[in-house]
Amino acid sequence: MTYLIAFAIIFLLAVVVIQIGKLSELSARIRGEEAEERSVNNTQGMALVAFMVVFLIACVWSAWAYKDQMLGYGPLTSASAHGFELDHIFNVTLFFTGIVFIITHILLFWYSYKYRKVNNTDKAMFFAHDTKLEMIWTVVPAVVMTYLVANGLIAWNNIFPTLGPDSKHIEIEATGYQFAWDIRYPGADGKLGNKDFRLIDPANNSLGVDWKDEASVDDIILGGSDKIVLPKDSTIKVRITAKDVLHNFYLPHFRVKMDAVPGLPTSFIFTPVKTTKEFREQLSKFPEWQVPADPADPTGPKKWETFEYELACAELCGKGHYSMRRIVEVVEREEFDTWLASQKPFYVTNIRGKEYDPWAGKKLFPFEIKARANELKSDIANYLSDTTGTASRNIQLKHVFYATGSADLNSDLSKYELDHLVELMAKYPSLKVELAGHTDNVGDAASNQVLSNSRAGNVLSYLLSKGVNSGRLSAKGYGQDQPLESNDSAEGRQANRRTELRIISK
Numbered sequence: 001m002t003y004l005i006a007f008a009i010i011f012l013l014a015v016v017v018i019q020i021g022k023l024s025e026l027s028a029r030i031r032g033e034e035a036e037e038r039s040v041n042n043t044q045g046m047a048l049v050a051f052m053v054v055f056l057i058a059c060v061w062s063a064w065a066y067k068d069q070m071l072g073y074g075p076l077t078s079a080s081a082h083g084f085e086l087d088h089i090f091n092v093t094l095f096f097t098g099i100v101f102i103i104t105h106i107l108l109f110w111y112s113y114k115y116r117k118v119n120n121t122d123k124a125m126f127f128a129h130d131t132k133l134e135m136i137w138t139v140v141p142a143v144v145m146t147y148l149v150a151n152g153l154i155a156w157n158n159i160f161p162t163l164g165p166d167s168k169h170i171e172i173e174a175t176g177y178q179f180a181w182d183i184r185y186p187g188a189d190g191k192l193g194n195k196d197f198r199l200i201d202p203a204n205n206s207l208g209v210d211w212k213d214e215a216s217v218d219d220i221i222l223g224g225s226d227k228i229v230l231p232k233d234s235t236i237k238v239r240i241t242a243k244d245v246l247h248n249f250y251l252p253h254f255r256v257k258m259d260a261v262p263g264l265p266t267s268f269i270f271t272p273v274k275t276t277k278e279f280r281e282q283l284s285k286f287p288e289w290q291v292p293a294d295p296a297d298p299t300g301p302k303k304w305e306t307f308e309y310e311l312a313c314a315e316l317c318g319k320g321h322y323s324m325r326r327i328v329e330v331v332e333r334e335e336f337d338t339w340l341a342s343q344k345p346f347y348v349t350n351i352r353g354k355e356y357d358p359w360a361g362k363k364l365f366p367f368e369i370k371a372r373a374n375e376l377k378s379d380i381a382n383y384l385s386d387t388t389g390t391a392s393r394n395i396q397l398k399h400v401f402y403a404t405g406s407a408d409l410n411s412d413l414s415k416y417e418l419d420h421l422v423e424l425m426a427k428y429p430s431l432k433v434e435l436a437g438h439t440d441n442v443g444d445a446a447s448n449q450v451l452s453n454s455r456a457g458n459v460l461s462y463l464l465s466k467g468v469n470s471g472r473l474s475a476k477g478y479g480q481d482q483p484l485e486s487n488d489s490a491e492g493r494q495a496n497r498r499t500e501l502r503i504i505s506k
């Protein structure tokens with residue numbers, strides 16, 4: 001509504017100006033055209049000069065007064081290493097274009113004034129051709145343009161260094177779609193796994209990551225609205241791509257801006273040099289950032305305290321375009337490493353153990369072996385450090401597996417758990433344990449008793465073969481008599497077919 005009223009006012013003003021023009025034309029005819037024309041020319045010439053002065057002062061004043069709101073000045077100096085060079089180029093360009101802007105405006109309005117027709121004999125001066133003049137206005141702009149373009153090219157080459165295969169940069173991937181970004185981190189191996197568009201499955205693999213590539217299994221995918229975390233002082237290469245329409249990966253505070261084009265990967269290299277905390281401190285020195293963040297809450301946090309770096313899509317990509325905004329947090333490298341280690345790989349949470357897991361039953365990954373080791377370690381440590389007497393002395397060896405109905409250890413899969421146990425026996429030299437074998441209730445009780453005996457016995461022999469002292473180990477089969485859960489379900493029976501570690505003495 002406000003816009004409509006504003007538009008109507010402007011429209012009416014234009015009508016008024018046209019009508020006044022028509023009126024003065026009429027009065028000119030009545031009063032004698034020439035005298036009137038000279039008077040109008042005089043007034044208009046002076047008005048133009050006055051406008052020029054006001055306009056140029058307003059331009060210079062507003063640029064100066066609002067410079068702290070613009071990227072590159074005051075509080076908003078660059079947060080990335082290359083940003084300073086880029087800002088410098090903008091300043092040099094602004095310097096030259098500023099000179100041209102002021103000179104052309106002065107000439108434009110000054111000539112309108114100087115050559116206004118006040119006498120009948122007044123005539124504008126003009127050259128049909130002047131070689132010297134042509135030379136000046138060809139050579140001067142050519143030299144300035146060459147300087148600007150050459151400087152720009154040099155800066156561009158600095159901003160895009162060639163990263164060799166042994167460069168220590170972090171490569172992440174940003175995939176834009178309507179209306180969000182998927183950000184993929186390489187995980188512990190530092191490598192992003194392969195992708196193939198033919199593997200895209202909207203429900204389970206929206207990026208088309210190839211899980212058969214071992215580099216993929218520890219990749220971390222941040223979707224939705226998760227904060228993007230980046231380390232300070234590390235070179236970051238962002239692979240940028242899009243799945244549907246054109247998007248644009250824009251990190252204004254880092255002077256990073258690159259189109260995300262479907263089917264055509266682009267990239268950008270940059271190094272953040274200020275953590276979010278440091279940038280907030282930089283902002284806190286300026287009065288315009290010391291106001292309350294929420295004007296309705298004058299005692300609340302200050303504007304600088306709530307500042308966040310952000311990722312925006314800088315391409316109008318549809319009606320939900322605005323929602324592609326994401327918060328970016330820059331932290332010290334150590335904090336980044338801790339954060340990255342705490343993120344669950346996409347494969348682990350969404351693919352592992354599902355019917356579309358290409359590694360099901362074929363391979364244990366280092367992260368899984370490590371998790372198992374930690375689990376066993378903390379189970380034993382819990383019991384040993386317990387002073388209340390409530391911790392169970394029965395510890396499940398959850399990852400010791402046998403072939404069905406047999407006592408043969410599935411050594412490929414079970415040996416990790418048993419090797420961890422060997423390490424822990426060495427760590428706690430006074431520990432004495434019993435290996436307790438249990439079965440489900442399938443088959444008759446007598447043969448289950450035999451089976452549980454030999455299962456426990458096989459674990460015992462494995463540990464002895466690894467050098468654990470025989471005086472610290474014993475083995476016993478309990479058959480089907482001590483189920484953990486009901487034998488009525490398959491899951492229950494699986495839980496009951498187990499080997500336990502009973503701690504006899506600490």
Ligand SMILES: [Cu+2]
Pocket residue numbers: 176177246247248313314315316317321324
């Ligand atoms: Cu977009």
